[in-house]
Amino acid sequence: MNEEDLNKFLAQAMRFQDGCLSEQEMKAFEQEMKDSEEKRQAFTEVMLQSQSIYDHMQQDIDTSHEMKKKSPILFSPFLRTCATLALGVVIGVSSMSVANAVSKNKALFGPFGKLFESFESYPAPETKGIPEQANIWGGDITQVTLQDQSISPVDGKKMLRFLKADYPNKPIPGGYLSEIYRWVDLRDVPYNRLNETTEINVSASFNATTEQAKEGLSCSLDIYAYDSIPPELAPTQTVENLIFSSFALSGRRIQAIDTDPKSWEGIKVDMPLPAKANYILIRIAAYRHDITKTDPSLVFGGAYTDDIRISFKDHLQENNK
Amino acid sequence: MKAEELTATLLPERRALISYYAIVTQDYHLAEDIFQEVCIKAVGSLDKFVTPKHAIHWAKMVGRNRAIDKLRARGEKYVGLTDEMLELLASEWPNSQKSDRLHKALSKCIKKATPNNQELLRLRYFERLPGAKVAESLGKKLDTVYQALARIHKALGTCVKTELSSEGLK
Numbered sequence: 001m002n003e004e005d006l007n008k009f010l011a012q013a014m015r016f017q018d019g020c021l022s023e024q025e026m027k028a029f030e031q032e033m034k035d036s037e038e039k040r041q042a043f044t045e046v047m048l049q050s051q052s053i054y055d056h057m058q059q060d061i062d063t064s065h066e067m068k069k070k071s072p073i074l075f076s077p078f079l080r081t082c083a084t085l086a087l088g089v090v091i092g093v094s095s096m097s098v099a100n101a102v103s104k105n106k107a108l109f110g111p112f113g114k115l116f117e118s119f120e121s122y123p124a125p126e127t128k129g130i131p132e133q134a135n136i137w138g139g140d141i142t143q144v145t146l147q148d149q150s151i152s153p154v155d156g157k158k159m160l161r162f163l164k165a166d167y168p169n170k171p172i173p174g175g176y177l178s179e180i181y182r183w184v185d186l187r188d189v190p191y192n193r194l195n196e197t198t199e200i201n202v203s204a205s206f207n208a209t210t211e212q213a214k215e216g217l218s219c220s221l222d223i224y225a226y227d228s229i230p231p232e233l234a235p236t237q238t239v240e241n242l243i244f245s246s247f248a249l250s251g252r253r254i255q256a257i258d259t260d261p262k263s264w265e266g267i268k269v270d271m272p273l274p275a276k277a278n279y280i281l282i283r284i285a286a287y288r289h290d291i292t293k294t295d296p297s298l299v300f301g302g303a304y305t306d307d308i309r310i311s312f313k314d315h316l317q318e319n320n321k
Numbered sequence: 322m323k324a325e326e327l328t329a330t331l332l333p334e335r336r337a338l339i340s341y342y343a344i345v346t347q348d349y350h351l352a353e354d355i356f357q358e359v360c361i362k363a364v365g366s367l368d369k370f371v372t373p374k375h376a377i378h379w380a381k382m383v384g385r386n387r388a389i390d391k392l393r394a395r396g397e398k399y400v401g402l403t404d405e406m407l408e409l410l411a412s413e414w415p416n417s418q419k420s421d422r423l424h425k426a427l428s429k430c431i432k433k434a435t436p437n438n439q440e441l442l443r444l445r446y447f448e449r450l451p452g453a454k455v456a457e458s459l460g461k462k463l464d465t466v467y468q469a470l471a472r473i474h475k476a477l478g479t480c481v482k483t484e485l486s487s488e489g490l491k
Contacts, residue, residue, distance in 0.1 A: 006475060007468065007472065008471075010470075010471035010472075011464075011468050011470075011471040013471070013474075014452060014466075014467040014470045014471060015452070015467060017343070017347060018452050018453075019348070019400070020451075020452070021400065022400070023400055026400055026402070030402050030403060033406060033410075034406065040410065040413060041413075042478070043410075044410065044413065044414065044415065045423075045474075045478055046474050047341075047344060048336065048337065048340045048415060048420055048423060049427060049474055049478070050340065050343070050349065050446055051336050051340040051343070051352075052336060052420070052423060052424045052427045052428075053427070053431060053442050053446040053447070054349065054446045054447060055336060055424065056424070056427065057443060057446065057447040248361070250357070252350075255447055272358070272361060
């Protein structure tokens with residue numbers, strides 16, 4: 001294969017990764033690989049390199065946080081999977097949802113069993129770290145706000161602004177990681193609960209001012225399944241403890257929020273629900289990339305979350321549609 | 322197979338398996354989700370596995386099928402490689418040993434890339450933007466971005482080979 005041929009083939013592999021090849025182009029692309037072991041090898045290398053580059057860059061960020069703070073931040077999919085495997089997750093699935101907004105148990109759950117939080121009638125989360133009971137928010141200092149700076153709520157008139165990262169005895173101090181938590185009691189779900197095919201879906205929206213985004217801001221949404229609220233763990237908890245004390249977990253991160261204050265970015269997390277899970281702990285976090293500023297009293301310039309939703313779906317029904 | 326053995330078998334294969342699933346999904350996020358699902362399913366199927374090789378083969382097949390199911394469940398028509406090609410690639414796919422060696426060498430090679438090329442890689446693979454979005458953020462044409470990425474991959478491939486041969490590895 002000459003240089004030009006290889007360049008063309010690799011450019012086509014890039015289009016393949018984007019799902020941009022037409023049926024005809026796909027056939028031709030496959031035929032090229034069928035005819036040439038060298039091309040199959042080049043394709044394999046590109047696919048592997050692509051994941052490897054992501055891992056390399058992810059590792060750089062996690063390592064730099066760890067080195068600066070001397071405290072582990074374990075968000076990577078690799079570690080999540082480690083924990084999943086190590087804990088031996090048992091699975092369940094079906095379809096339904098948890099509850100609506102504000103405060104006490106059963107009233108939280110709407111008729112369709114969906115939870116929806118856009119901070120319209122909710123005070124700012126308690127600032128004591130992880131709450132010790134279900135259905136209230138807790139965590140760092142945050143503020144329920146109307147339109148603020150250049151940001152408008154994604155839904156309703158209010159949203160939540162991350163202000164500081166310093167709840168008492170926070171295991172990862174340093175003022176760069178602001179987070180909120182909420183326990184959801186799954187026993188309140190007004191359905192014939194969770195058969196073997198229930199999957200929980202949690203989503204949240206994030207936004208930041210242009211200045212905050214330029215400084216660098218990641219956002220994450222993680223969920224952890226428990227049979228009960230572990231009293232020995234709340235309220236100050238490292239992510240590592242959450243990983244190893246939960247039955248199952250799932251999470252995602254936006255590596256770098258965009259600089260457009262008009263666009264909200266969403267994270268959606270799915271998890272097959274373990275049969276014995278009675279509680280889900282939701283963790284929503286924003287962390288500044290500039291970890292050279294380590295003053296715990298530092299106020300985040302403009303990081304927001306809104307429109308948090310929980311629902312359940314039937315995995316099997318979904319697949320059979 | 323015991324859970325510990327399964328963990329020791331599947332975790333090192335993570336990178337190789339995700340990139341294999343990505344051939345079907347054409348989406349690394351989704352491929353990562355599938356890897357997690359496969360791991361969960363594997364833990365529930367311990368008695369199925371006799372040898373590590375068997376578990377890895379099972380993970381490839383189950384993940385591949387799950388990926389196709391997921392795309393169909395989204396109502397998307399699967400425009401991708403045929404089963405025959407997926408099978409052929411699976412049989413030739415690098416194992417964890419090889420993918421780890423490649424990863425270590427690649428990490429050194431990325432550091433040697435120019436700042437512009439590193440930025441391009443960051444947008445494409447760290448932020449996982451499609452070519453069109455990368456082109457938009459850099460103010461370049463889409464074809465230019467694809468060609469630039471192709472050149473970077475080729476250069477990285479050459480660099481990796483040099484690194485490996487300097488260590489006496491292929």
